[in-house]
Amino acid sequence: KGAFFGALVGDALCLGSHYEYDAAKIFKACGNRPLDKFMSPGEMMGGHTHGIGWGERNYHPGKTAGGTTDYGDYNILVLEHLAAISDPPRALSVAAMIPHWMNRLENGWGSWICTMTQETYAQVKRGTPIEHLGGISNAMAIRHVAAHAYYETEEELVDAARKTMFTHKDIHALGGGEFFARVTHRVMNDATPLDAIKSVALLMGGFFEQKTAQAIAKCTEEADPSSALSKEPFSDDLALTSMARLWDIGRSEPIKVGKASPTEGTLPGAIYFIIKYANQEDGLKQALQANTMVGGDNASRSIAIGMVLGAYKGVHAIPSAWKETLDQWDYCENLLNQLPLLKHREKKGERGQVHLIVRPETT
Numbered sequence: 036k037g038a039f040f041g042a043l044v045g046d047a048l049c050l051g052s053h054y055e056y057d058a059a060k061i062f063k064a065c066g067n068r069p070l071d072k073f074m075s076p077g078e079m080m081g082g083h084t085h086g087i088g089w090g091e092r093n094y095h096p097g098k099t100a101g102g103t104t105d106y107g108d109y110n111i112l113v114l115e116h117l118a119a120i121s122d123p124p125r126a127l128s129v130a131a132m133i134p135h136w137m138n139r140l141e142n143g144w145g146s147w148i149c150t151m152t153q154e155t156y157a158q159v160k161r162g163t164p165i166e167h168l169g170g171i172s173n174a175m176a177i178r179h180v181a182a183h184a185y186y187e188t189e190e191e192l193v194d195a196a197r198k199t200m201f202t203h204k205d206i207h208a209l210g211g212g213e214f215f216a217r218v219t220h221r222v223m224n225d226a227t228p229l230d231a232i233k234s235v236a237l238l239m240g241g242f243f244e245q246k247t248a249q250a251i252a253k254c255t256e257e258a259d260p261s262s263a264l265s266k267e268p269f270s271d272d273l274a275l276t277s278m279a280r281l282w283d284i285g286r287s288e289p290i291k292v293g294k295a296s297p298t299e300g301t302l303p304g305a306i307y308f309i310i311k312y313a314n315q316e317d318g319l320k321q322a323l324q325a326n327t328m329v330g331g332d333n334a335s336r337s338i339a340i341g342m343v344l345g346a347y348k349g350v351h352a353i354p355s356a357w358k359e360t361l362d363q364w365d366y367c368e369n370l371l372n373q374l375p376l377l378k379h380r381e382k383k384g385e386r387g388q389v390h391l392i393v394r395p396e397t398t
Contacts, residue, residue: 036184037345037353038183039114039181041323041342042342043180043361045326045327045341046110046334047073047103050076050104051075051078051080052328053104053147054332056086058271061329062269063079064078072100072356075098076094078100087289095145095147103362105146108145109199110180113178116132117374126191126194132198132199150170174297175212175302175335176208179195183376210243211301213239215339218235222346227313228347232247246299246303249278250304254311271325271326271329278304304326308325308326308340309343319341323340
């Protein structure tokens with residue numbers, strides 16, 4: 036529950052500033068202090084955010100304060116599907132999930148519909164085979180958080196993480212979901228966030244090991260009082276911007292990929308905030324606030340940050356004011372309680388007594 040609701044409140048906290056790339060503008064809109072309440076899209080910023088490369092608009096026109104972005108919506112969608120197939124437990128099937136996905140998209144979605152979702156929707160309408168669905172986007176989109184209450188083994192969770200990203204084909208995007216699925220599973224099994232991140236980076240190697248090392252080094256630099264970065268008023272903003280390229284696509288200004296949706300920015304950015312705040316007493320709240328204030332695709336990062344630190348700190352680390360004002364807390368909690376691991380845990384009154392092994396299917 037800590038992982039799921041940590042991700043969801045983190046996402047909801049980003050609704051007001053999602054895709055705004057000007058950290059100073061966000062700071063001013065929040066009253067020159069860290070955001071401590073949910074806001075409507077573009078609230079105190081003219082009702083719009085500046086999605087560089089995609090124009091200035093209200094990206095989530097059907098949402099108000101306490102609602103979620105498309106990242107949160109996807110996690111609720113997957114939760115709904117898992118609850119519907121919870122008795123008996125079974126492997127996640129993309130084919131079985133698509134009818135529910137289509138129905139949700141077609142009936143009052145209310146949030147931004149990303150390019151890959153649009154493309155995949157069109158593919159399904161054309162009859163594209165399941166194994167060929169998705170587009171080439173390197174944007175990380177973690178959607179499987181509820182699966183941590185359904186599947187007990189790490190490989191089952193990796194399977195769920197990848198399948199719920201069926202709209203994407205890019206190896207880095209899919210790998211980003213796998214990375215944080217593994218990290219969260221290890222944290223739930225008593226690893227510290229830093230140890231879990233290091234061990235998963237070593238396991239996955241290559242790009243993921245390099246990005247992890249980059250994030251750890253940047254976090255160390257920002258924490259060093261003698262560094263120039265630590266003295267900057269928007270040090271987190273600069274830290275994330277520096278961890279990926281500036282992408283000039285011929286628009287009004289280059290996209291700061293370190294703060295944008297591609298995994299080359301979202302993965303090290305999420306790691307940076309997890310490591311920076313993991314050992315703080317109020318670390319979950321502080322990490323989610325700090326991530327929100329940076330802007331860009333803060334909602335994508337918030338799912339990873341909230342999932343990992345929520346698993347580490349527990350659901351009681353979430354401020355009561357956020358719990359009380361999140362639109363769908365009770366709705367989601369009722370669904371979570373139907374999932375196998377939470378259902379059996381409540382029935383037995385203890386953890387670790389149920390071992391459900393479900394063989395992954397191909398699709």
